Amino acid sequence: MxxxxxxxxxxxxxxxxxxxxxxxxxxxxxxxxxxxxxxxxxxxxxxxxxxxxxxxxxxxxxxxxxxxxxxxxxxxxxxxxxxxxxxxxxxxxxxxxxxxxxxxxxxxxxxxxxxxxxxxxxxxxxxxxxxxxxxxxxxxxxxxxxxxxxxxxxxxxxxxxxxxxxxxxxxxxxxxxxxxxxxxxxxxxxxxxxxxxxxxxxxAQALTTRSIEAVEQISNALHFTVSEKNQLIKLLSRWHVLSSNAPLPLSAAALKSARMFLDELSALILQLPVAL
Incomplete structure (x- = not known):
């Protein structure tokens, strides 16, 4: 980890x-x-x-x-x-x-x-x-x-x-x-x-706590390299802030690889409105 x-x-x-x-x-x-x-x-x-x-x-x-x-x-x-x-x-x-x-x-x-x-x-x-x-x-x-x-x-x-x-x-x-x-x-x-x-x-503390929980759940279903896991944490942090902590509409079990999960999550974040 x-x-x-x-x-x-x-x-x-x-x-x-x-x-x-x-x-x-x-x-x-x-x-x-x-x-x-x-x-x-x-x-x-x-x-x-x-x-x-x-x-x-x-x-x-x-x-x-x-x-x-x-x-x-x-x-x-x-x-x-x-x-x-x-x-x-x-x-x-x-x-x-x-x-x-x-x-x-x-x-x-x-x-x-x-x-x-x-x-x-x-x-x-x-x-x-x-x-x-x-x-x-x-x-x-x-x-x-x-x-x-x-x-x-x-x-x-x-x-x-x-x-x-x-x-x-x-x-x-x-x-x-x-x-x-x-x-x-x-x-x-x-x-x-x-x-x-x-x-x-x-x-930052709140983002870290939520990211830890989400990363642990997702990592149980998919294998992430250290680099991919750090990217996952950053993306999850952005999702939590921009979506106001909405549930993540992705199933790790339904995707074939960590790379695919990261790509799907990136695409979802791009669809969110920027919170100013």
Whole structure:
């Protein structure tokens, strides 16, 4: 049986800038990971915080490196916290990204099952250079598309979140931002981020419990390799969230192979409406 079935939830926090991460390192009691020279990495007993550097390439590399180094097949909650611009939103407001568009490639990503929160949400556009012209009702950053694309390779998309604090707008240009101001803006939302972490960890625990029960039942009827079993867990997690825990309309006994079961389950999930 996969190690994933008996593993606890591990939470990964990713920041582009040290000044963004600084309040969270102090608040959650992170300790610097000794011997890690590729990225600046901090740890608690169940959380990993990585400072990746600015831009899509740096973020993608930081996420992939950290997840490969620490995940060990544990269920992972993966969250990006950072700054973003917006045309009219007040400086310091905390927003949730509800859609991510990469301005260079035009790729779009749609986070599933946004958190239950009173926080505002908006589409986010990831750009390669600081943005000075803002479309209405849109967030702008320089990492989110790469973060989301990479993070969802390592965990279920329902356990990936992007939270952004407004650092610049039409009245306060991006070039006015300084490190001290960024730390101050992000420190205002320690409690809100902690609440989001708790909510996503609870979601992960619930998904894991339901997946364990379902996997054990299905595995009694079909033989799964370790890789197939991990894929099954991820697919079952998505089914449970998107279907609101509806019974799975598949019979393992009626299908001839694990591969066939995975293909049928994938097809069923594609037919479900996306829960936002």
């Amino acid at each position: 996969s190690l994933l079935l008996n593993a606890p939830v591990k939470t990964f926090l990713f920041f582009a800038l040290a000044c963004e991460a600084k309040p969270y390192v102090a608040h959650f009691g992170f300790k610097k990971s000794i011997g890690q020279t590729v990225f600046e990495i901090y740890q608690t007993h169940n959380m990993i915080l990585t400072i990746t550097g600015v831009g899509k390439s740096a973020m993608a590399a930081g996420v992939a490196y950290s997840l490969a180094l620490f995940k060990n097949e544990q269920v992972a909650v993966i969250i990006n916290v950072g700054i973003a611009g917006h045309k009219t939103a007040a400086l310091g407001q905390l927003w949730i990204a509800e859609k991510i568009t990469d301005a260079d490639s035009a790729k779009r990503y749609y986070p599933q099952c946004l958190p239950k929160t009173t926080l505002a949400s908006a589409p986010l556009v990831t750009v390669s250079q600081p943005q000075t012209v803002y479309a209405p009702d849109t967030l702008y950053d320089m990492e989110a598309s790469a973060f989301y694309e990479t993070a969802t390779r390592f965990t279920s998309s329902e356990l990936v979140l992007i939270a952004k604090v407004i650092s610049d707008n039409q009245q306060s240009a991006v070039h006015n931002i300084n490190a001290k101001q960024v730390s101050a803006l992000l420190s205002q939302h320690l409690a809100a981020i902690a609440a989001l972490l708790e909510q996503f960890n609870s979601r």
